[in-house]
Amino acid sequence: MEHLLYLVHRIPYPPNKGDKIRSYHLLRYLADRYHVHLGTFIDDANDWQYVDTVKQLCASTHFAALDPLKSRVRSLGALASNGVLSVDYYRNAGLRDWVSRTIRDQGIGRVLVFSSPMAQYVMDYPKARRVIDFVDIDSDKWRQYAEKKRWPMSWLYGHEARQLLAYERHVAQRFDASLFVSQPEADMFRKLAPESSTRIGYFSNGVDTEYFAPSAGYVNPYTDGKPAIVFTGAMDYWPNVDAVQWFADEIFPSVVRAHADAQFYIVGARPSAQVQALASRPGVHVTGTVPDVRPYIAHASVAVAPLRIARGIQNKVLEAMAMARPVVVSPQALEGIAAEPGRDIVLAKDPAQYVSAVNALLSASDTAIGTAARKKVVDLYGWASNLARVDALLEAEAAAA
Structure with missing residues (x-):
């Protein structure tokens, strides 16, 4: 099996946690096909308990501790340089060094990035085939936040929306393929980044229908019997x-x-x-x-x-x-x-x-x-059929989604 670098903004576990479901199933799918080298952040002290479980799926791992408050304060420095707060939030010298060593020592030819801020770690490796799962258009979330908030937060969120969109477009131009969570999301990004339209695609989220089953005999937590x-x-x-x-x-x-x-x-x-x-x-x-x-x-x-x-x-x-x-x-x-x-x-x-x-x-x-x-x-919404699209893109010779 070939070696693959997988970068995720939060440890992809547990598998039933909303914001980790997609990244976890990607990891499981990739681990069956590649020697996976995982670099990720841990921003919740409770998540350190999952490190050994995740290691069992990987050839090597690097877990970077992230303090949300300190990272939020540090990221504000991006305002002075007209940078991207989201990117600075996930900036980490130790992870950058690990990525560099892993690509060099393992001869990495395939890279999958989950979430746009993680792209910063592999922007300088054009010889590897790079695929990014943006999941959502994060810049548009910031735009929506700006519309709902009062000044000065409306200004801050609007600034981040503009800067992050420029960054997302830059990443999409540099990577071989960009993926989103749905057809409408991919179509919207094609309009926002027309220069990369031929390399934009999607794969839907899946559901573990055996885990989320209606007939498992769950104890009723609503003890009062009210609807x-x-x-x-x-x-x-x-x-x-x-x-x-x-x-x-x-x-x-x-x-x-x-x-x-x-x-x-x-x-x-x-x-x-x-x-x-x-x-x-x-x-x-x-x-x-x-x-x-x-x-x-x-x-x-x-x-x-x-x-x-x-x-x-x-x-x-x-x-x-x-x-x-x-x-x-x-x-x-x-x-x-x-x-x-x-x-x-x-x-x-x-x-x-x-x-x-x-x-x-x-x-x-x-x-x-x-x-x-x-x-x-x-x-x-089965995972296996949806994830086959990612496998095809990682192995493709031509950059097309």
Whole structure:
């Protein structure tokens, strides 16, 4: 087997954690085909426990500790040089030296980069075949943040959106192929970076449908027996914070008027202060970290994804669909998912539609949408078939996506 360098911005484990699912399955897929040399950051002290597990999949590894607060402060220096905050945030001399030695000593001919800031470590190695998985257009997330925030944060986020887009375009020009999480995401980037349009493609996220299965006999975490509406996700991530605040403010009070015993559960690690404050409201529960999100999804009456800021495919939606739950989504949360509204999923475009949809599902005993949702995921979102596209690009002689 050939040697391959794989660079990831966060340790790709555990496999059931939203922002690591894609990078983990990539690692597993690559480990079956290459001697993988993994360079990655650890920004959560709890994640050091996974180091030995990840090492078993790799020929060699380098784990760089990252302090989020220190990195955030240091990255502000990019403003003085008109640089990219996201790139400086992940700048690390030790990782750079390890990459240089590994490429030299192992004769690396294939490189896969996960997330745009990690591209900085291999920009000077044009002889290797380089593929980047951007996943989402991160610069557009910053643009959306700028539109939602007041000055001076609106200025800061707008600056980062512009600088990061220029960097993303530069990376796409230098690499042999650039991948995204969905066809719409890839199409949008082609418009933003027309000079690289022939080398832009995508592969969809997948779901482990055996792990996210509806019939595993999960213990009901909702001990009061009241109908539960669930949202899952990392709760220090601002689009998720914005989503649950909007749901709690604009939708849930109207739902309670029709269903007085309805409960809204916000399930996810590291809830921000704004999210924790929601727990003081009647019927709203903030769990924080839970050992397994599946029982919360399996026993919920409705799963919701009321995202107003989003890019790419939402794993939380696919996972709830895989567990045969009816999911009510915003247009932003549906983007890139091949689900038919009204059959596989419920689409709500404004608060009134959201209230109506959630109320209807709380009143109904029909499981047709959940059944159709699981079938859709099983049919279209298997990891192996989606990841075959990455393998083809890494081995291709011509740079085409």
